[in-house]
Amino acid sequence: MASHELKTPLTSLNALLQVASLKLKNSEDPFLAGAMEKSNIQVKRMTAMINGFLNISRLESGKIYIEKQNFDMEALIKDMISEASLTASTHLMHFVQCPPIPVNADRDKIGSVISNLINNAVKYSPKGKNIEIACKTKDNQLVVSIKDEGMGIKRDDLTKIFDRYYRVQTNNTQHIAGFGIGLYLSAEIIHRHGGEIWAESESGVGSIFYFSLPLETIWAV
Numbered sequence: 157m158a159s160h161e162l163k164t165p166l167t168s169l170n171a172l173l174q175v176a177s178l179k180l181k182n183s184e185d186p187f188l189a190g191a192m193e194k195s196n197i198q199v200k201r202m203t204a205m206i207n208g209f210l211n212i213s214r215l216e217s218g219k220i221y222i223e224k225q226n227f228d229m230e231a232l233i234k235d236m237i238s239e240a241s242l243t244a245s246t247h248l249m250h251f252v253q254c255p256p257i258p259v260n261a262d263r264d265k266i267g268s269v270i271s272n273l274i275n276n277a278v279k280y281s282p283k284g285k286n287i288e289i290a291c292k293t294k295d296n297q298l299v300v301s302i303k304d305e306g307m308g309i310k311r312d313d314l315t316k317i318f319d320r321y322y323r324v325q326t327n328n329t330q331h332i333a334g335f336g337i338g339l340y341l342s343a344e345i346i347h348r349h350g351g352e353i354w355a356e357s358e359s360g361v362g363s364i365f366y367f368s369l370p371l372e373t374i375w376a377v
């Protein structure tokens with residue numbers, strides 16, 4: 157209920173900021189245009205957090221439905237990269253091509269998984285580092301991977317990061333905002349498609365997050 161109520165003022169704020177942003181684009185005061193752009197980014201972040209909580213409550217009351225459609229994975233990944241680039245111009249994002257495969261899955265929900273993994277790669281790695289998003293087929297699965305050159309995750313934590321509300325507690329992570337729900341929701345979405353989600357990581361070197369979708373789902377006609 158609270159999450160839902162928070163969305164109404166946020167929607168108005170978003171609309172007002174969009175208009176103000178347009179009006180101030182050509183302002184003589186460069187601070188104003190910059191401030192509007194930053195405010196837009198913060199509103200987007202807050203909206204994503206509130207949506208996360210709404211999705212948790214939907215999930216727990218059995219109200220998350222998988223609505224499958226055929227779509228092109230490469231186009232979806234590209235959309236998610238451009239969206240993430242709007243709020244994270246600080247990292248270099250590289251995309252390695254996908255095989256031209258029509259995917260049969262819930263496009264919006266798979267999009268939210270990709271966006272969550274890209275945003276985490278940005279959040280947990282220093283500015284100026286590379287993020288590589290790749291896609292391939294292996295053993296009747298389509299596997300998407302998101303690789304970063306960030307702080308990495310210790311072996312003990314790797315098994316827990318997909319748990320609800322779990323966050324790694326270190327000096328490096330304590331100033332990074334989050335609630336520990338993104339990976340939990342992503343795992344639920346992938347499992348409901350019959351796929352898997354996992355990570356490989358080395359502390360101080362970086363992490364690779366993977367998710368797979370079974371080809372039976374993908375090739376469905």
Ligand code: ADP
Pocket residue numbers: 272276277280304306307308309317322323324325329333334335336337338339340363
């Ligand atoms: P949040 O980022 O909001 O805390 P997530 O569920 O997305 O929530 O991630 C859970 C935890 O896993 C994070 O708090 C962080 O400790 C760790 N984590 C996730 N992605 C990465 C990454 N790419 N590199 C290092 N740690 C990560």
